[in-house]
Structure formats: C-alpha cells, structure tokens
Amino acid sequence: MIETTECIRASNLSFGYADGPTILDIPDLTVQSGERVFLYGPSGSGKTTLLGLIAGVLEPPSGTLSVLGHDVGALSSAERDRFRASHIGYVFQMFNLIPYLNVHDNIALPVRINEERKKRLGCSLDIAVKEAAAHLGIEQLLDEKVTRLSVGQQQRVAAARAILGAPELIIADEPTSSLDANRRHAFLELLFSNVAEAGSTLLFVSHDLGLADQFDRSLSLPELNHAGE
Amino acid sequence: MLLHLARQSLSNRLLTTSLTALSIAFSVALLVGVENVRTGMRESFSNTVSGTDLIVGARGGTIQLMLYSVFGMGSPVANISHETWEKWDEHPAVSWTIPYALGDSHQGFRVIGTNESFYEHYKYRGGQSISLAEGRPAEEVFDVVLGAQVAERLGYGLGDPISVTHGMSDVGFMNHDEMPFEVIGILDETFTPVDRAIYVTLEGITAIHLGWEEGGPPMPGEEIHADHVHEMDEIHVSQITSFFLGAESRAYTLQLQREISTSEQEPLTAVIPGLALSEMWQGIGYAEDGLMVISGFVVLVGLLGMLVSIYTSLDARRREMAILRALGAGPQRIVSLLVLEAGLLSALGAFLGVIFVYAGLAALQPWLEGEFGLLVPIRVLDQAQLMYIGAVIILGFVAGLVPALKAYRTALHDGLSVRV
Ligand SMILES: Nc1ncnc2c1ncn2[C@@H]1O[C@H](COP(=O)(O)OP(=O)(O)OP(=O)(O)O)[C@@H](O)[C@H]1O
Ligand SMILES: [Mg+2]
Numbered sequence: 001m002i003e004t005t006e007c008i009r010a011s012n013l014s015f016g017y018a019d020g021p022t023i024l025d026i027p028d029l030t031v032q033s034g035e036r037v038f039l040y041g042p043s044g045s046g047k048t049t050l051l052g053l054i055a056g057v058l059e060p061p062s063g064t065l066s067v068l069g070h071d072v073g074a075l076s077s078a079e080r081d082r083f084r085a086s087h088i089g090y091v092f093q094m095f096n097l098i099p100y101l102n103v104h105d106n107i108a109l110p111v112r113i114n115e116e117r118k119k120r121l122g123c124s125l126d127i128a129v130k131e132a133a134a135h136l137g138i139e140q141l142l143d144e145k146v147t148r149l150s151v152g153q154q155q156r157v158a159a160a161r162a163i164l165g166a167p168e169l170i171i172a173d174e175p176t177s178s179l180d181a182n183r184r185h186a187f188l189e190l191l192f193s194n195v196a197e198a199g200s201t202l203l204f205v206s207h208d209l210g211l212a213d214q215f216d217r218s219l220s221l222p223e224l225n226h227a228g229e
Numbered sequence: 230m231l232l233h234l235a236r237q238s239l240s241n242r243l244l245t246t247s248l249t250a251l252s253i254a255f256s257v258a259l260l261v262g263v264e265n266v267r268t269g270m271r272e273s274f275s276n277t278v279s280g281t282d283l284i285v286g287a288r289g290g291t292i293q294l295m296l297y298s299v300f301g302m303g304s305p306v307a308n309i310s311h312e313t314w315e316k317w318d319e320h321p322a323v324s325w326t327i328p329y330a331l332g333d334s335h336q337g338f339r340v341i342g343t344n345e346s347f348y349e350h351y352k353y354r355g356g357q358s359i360s361l362a363e364g365r366p367a368e369e370v371f372d373v374v375l376g377a378q379v380a381e382r383l384g385y386g387l388g389d390p391i392s393v394t395h396g397m398s399d400v401g402f403m404n405h406d407e408m409p410f411e412v413i414g415i416l417d418e419t420f421t422p423v424d425r426a427i428y429v430t431l432e433g434i435t436a437i438h439l440g441w442e443e444g445g446p447p448m449p450g451e452e453i454h455a456d457h458v459h460e461m462d463e464i465h466v467s468q469i470t471s472f473f474l475g476a477e478s479r480a481y482t483l484q485l486q487r488e489i490s491t492s493e494q495e496p497l498t499a500v501i502p503g504l505a506l507s508e509m510w511q512g513i514g515y516a517e518d519g520l521m522v523i524s525g526f527v528v529l530v531g532l533l534g535m536l537v538s539i540y541t542s543l544d545a546r547r548r549e550m551a552i553l554r555a556l557g558a559g560p561q562r563i564v565s566l567l568v569l570e571a572g573l574l575s576a577l578g579a580f581l582g583v584i585f586v587y588a589g590l591a592a593l594q595p596w597l598e599g600e601f602g603l604l605v606p607i608r609v610l611d612q613a614q615l616m617y618i619g620a621v622i623i624l625g626f627v628a629g630l631v632p633a634l635k636a637y638r639t640a641l642h643d644g645l646s647v648r649v
Contacts, residue, residue: 057555078559078560081555081557081559082559084557085556085557085558086557090555096551096552096555097552098552098553099241099549100237100240100241101237109553109556110556113556113558113562114557161556
C-alpha cells in the first residue's frame, strides 16, 4: 500500500502566542499519508505548539497549513472542533481525561460525540472500546475511575481514546514519557499495529531519541523552525 | 448522553452542588413559605368574625366600632339604649342580634356583657361556632365564661371567684369587689380575640354598676352587695355598647345598614364586618407588601447565589470544557451541557424547597396558631406559587446560559493548558 497524498502540508507557517514573540517559523513541512513521523526537540522548542496548530486547537497561524486536504485557516473554530473530532486522534501531553467519567466512558467519549467516528467503528461501541483497551492492556480497568489510575495507565487510556474509531491522523504528544522501557516498547508496538491496521498517519513527539529509529522518518523541530534566528 | 454527562459532572462536585441546590431550596422555601404566611395572615384577619351581617354601635368611626367590638381594642364613644337595641332586634328583616356591653375588665382582660345569643350565633373563621370546653354558658347574674387564653394565662378553673375592675386599667382601683362572680364555663380556643375576653351576662354588667349611676363609686355605706342583687326580682338593663346582627337574608344587609344609619331614634353606625375588615387590611396591608418585597429579594438572592456558584464552578471546569471541545463537542453541546446542569440543579433545588415548605409548615403550624392566632393553611401550591417556582427553574436555566456562553468563548487552548 503506497500512499502518495499529503496528510499535512505547511508552508511559510508562522505563529506566536497572542502577546509573545514568534515561536514557530516553518518555511516548509510535509507529512505523507500513512507515514510514521518522529518529531523531537528540546523542551520549550514549540513541539506541542506545532501539534496544536495542526490539530486546530490553536488559532490558525499565518501562512498556509492544510491538514487532510482542508485549509485549517479557512475553518471557523467550531468547524475546527468538528474536523478534529472526525479525523484526528490526539493523545495530549497532559492526557486531558474527564475526571468524573470512568475509563470506559473516557475512551468512548469522542465516538459518542462525533457521528463520523462512530460510523467508522464497524462494530458496536462497547466491543470497540474493549478491543482498544485490550490492545493497550487496560481492559481490566474499564470500570475504574480515571483519577485512581497510575500516570502510565492514564496515558494508555488517553491513547485508547485517540485510536478508537480509526482517525486518519493520530497525534501523540510524548505518550511514553511515564512508561518504563519495557512498557514503552510494548506501547509503541500496539500503537504501530493500530495505525497500520487503520492506515492512519502518525505524528509522534518525544524527547527520547532512542525511539526514533522505529519510525519512517525523524524530524528535528529546531532544524525545521527558523524562529529566533 | 448529555444528561449522563451532566449528571456525572454534578455528582462529581457533590459538595458544591448540594450546597447550591440547598441555597436554591431555602430561597424557594422562604418564598413559598412567606406567601403562605401572607395568605394565612389575610385570611385569619378577615375571618376574625364571620356570619355576622352588620355590627351596630353609637355613631362614630367604623374602624373604631370594629376595633372595640371585634378586636377588643380602644373604647366605645357612647352607648346604645336598650330600647333601641330591642327595636332592631325585633325588626322583621333581622334574624338575630348579639348584644355587647363593654367597659370593664379583669386583670387586663376585657369583660363583655352579652346574652345566650352570643353562644348560639357568634361565628368566626368561615362559620365556625364558638363552643364550650368546660361548663355552660353564662345565664345567672354572676356567671362568668372565660375565653380560652384568659383561662390559661390566669390559671382559672370552674368555680373560681373573680372580681371585676371598672374601666380598663390593670390596677384595681375601684374594684367591684363586692360582686362575687364565679367561673362557670370556659370556651374552646378560637385563635381570635374571643380567646382574650371574659363573658358575663348583660345583667351581670348592670349589677356591677348598681349604685354607680352618678358616674362615680357609691358613697361609703351605700354600696350594693351581692345579697341585694339576688333579692332583686329583675335587673333592669338600660344600656349596651354595640350589637352584632344577622339578617334574615344576606340581601337585606344593605337596606338594613341604610335604615340603621339614618334612623332618627338614636344616632347609630352600622358596618358590614367583612367589608370593614378588608378595608382595614388594606390599611395595614403595607405589612403584606413588605413581605412580598422580602420574598422577591429572597428569590433574587437565591438565584444570584446559584449564578455565582455555577460561574465559579465553571472556572474550575474550564479544563473539562476544553477537553470536551477538543474531543469535538460543538458549541451547542457545551452550552446545553452547562444549561442542563444549571436547570437540573435549580429544579432539584425548587423540589427540595417545596418539601422544606411543607415539612416546615406541618411542624410550625400549631405553634403559629397558638402563639400568634395565625392559621397558615397547608394546601396545594396555588397558581402564583407554581409560577414562582417555574420562574426559579427557568431563571436557573438562564443562569446556566451566561457562563455557558462564556465557557465557549474562552480560548480552547487556555483551557487545555491549565495545569492540574
Ligand atoms: N498558552 C501559551 N501562551 C503563551 N505562551 C505559551 C503557551 N504555551 C506555550 N507557550 C510558550 O511557547 C513555547 C513553546 O511551548 P511548547 O509547549 O510548544 O513547548 P514543547 O516543545 O512542547 O515543550 P515540552 O517538551 O516541555 O512539552 C514555550 O516557550 C512556552 O513558553
Ligand atoms: Mg510539549
């Protein structure tokens, strides 16, 4: 399966937070569909910011940014919310689980909210949730409150939530930071097999350069980014 | 799905949620409670006397007439002659009359001279008759029947002797000590001014005043004693103060009133008690307006409290809202979630409030009635109260709308980057 379409395409992208300096100034960035990309850079270099721009969590930057063929800058904030929900699975650096829902409901939430994700399930929500949980080794925790999980377990819940309903683009912001070496390896395996099964594109952020060689391509943000030069 | 989220979210913040619901509950309870007390007050007042078509006294102010004959306050301007009363009593349109002879007291309680027709025809609170808890009506000259409160306060029982003071002063100067009255009956409690009076016969009142014809106490040695009274074959009652009148038919009331007021024989004033009572209520109704204003503010404060608590909880929930948005919940979904939460909360509060009211009324009713003569009825919520409660719930939804809109406008990223 050789895909040649572009999943992410940015040119002359420039962004700074409302009252701050320009943080990102990226002349060119392209990610092909189905690619597994490893993005690294020192803390504070703007990795999370770049992911936020791609996912439409932040206000669109100046320049061109198109994701899955949509011009992000042309979408309203509500449209970006819907677009993200339908097409992007995001494992947040801060996990962002809903504290008062149990593990099952947290994993199911985006599919419950979004019709398109639901259609792509191919089976009942309950079964899909159990499957995803089983993949990540948290199937016995489904009825647990998320606030009673360990950090590593929370990270896996966040990952299960992101891959449920096979979104075209999966963004993972340091999803392995709290895992030990063994778990980290297992986690990556599971993530890769899911991504491969769904044919999704994977954009993966980590400090841990040791993981880089398992990906199709590695990108160094400081090299891409011309801001502050 | 939305309801599930709202419920989970509310129960997750159980303490703040229940405090908010409680504050709404209390304001609703106060509102409905005050409203109940208000109607209770008005009804108690305007039902102080009922079934009487006219109250007649010497010419003077209608309010003054009402005050001294119904409420036992103030004193009559002048008396009515016995003949005049008899004339009206025998009038073909008149069914019955209750004479009142006022002016004496015992330990600060009024002594009222009346006759058997009082026990038969005096009605209060929508036609309830007075009844005797013990003993029998006053028939003999020295018979005394006590109002329930008098008996309780003074600790009197059947057979106790009583002396009567001339005038209303508490200090017993000019006591009619020579006249040995005796308690022969005690009335049931009515929670009206009837409870605070002492009833004797017209003859009894007249007997007290034998020898006082000059306007002052009899000269020493000229006092008339009980034995004398008993020896007299008939005590001539010459004056009364006022009388209650029941017409043969309600339809005659206005005509009788006109006839009595314009009578040449003696200048009289006749009032329709129901009308006079509602007029008086309007006069003192500012108290009612005051209560209304207070309940309005109570609700306002309750709703403000709810708004504040929803608003502050929102700050803590910025992250939660941001997560929901990040996962694709659209604006209307987030807004409806918050509005639904606020609505559920105020509905719960209102429901609790209604329970509080009924529980509170049931618990306090006997005390209110005993202590203040205020019968607060326990009844199904009336339309106005249902409207208040509806308004509270609707305002609850609206109160949720304000922070909901703000929540959606807050930048998504700000919410997501809140560190917890
Ligand atoms: N909400 C915000 N408002 C203003 N400035 C921000 C905000 N979030 C991040 N920044 C700034 O943008 C820069 C890049 O932050 P970002 O979170 O993208 O870094 P990062 O590469 O993800 O770091 P890390 O590896 O620690 O997660 C930092 O200098 C940070 O101070
Ligand atoms: Mg980061």
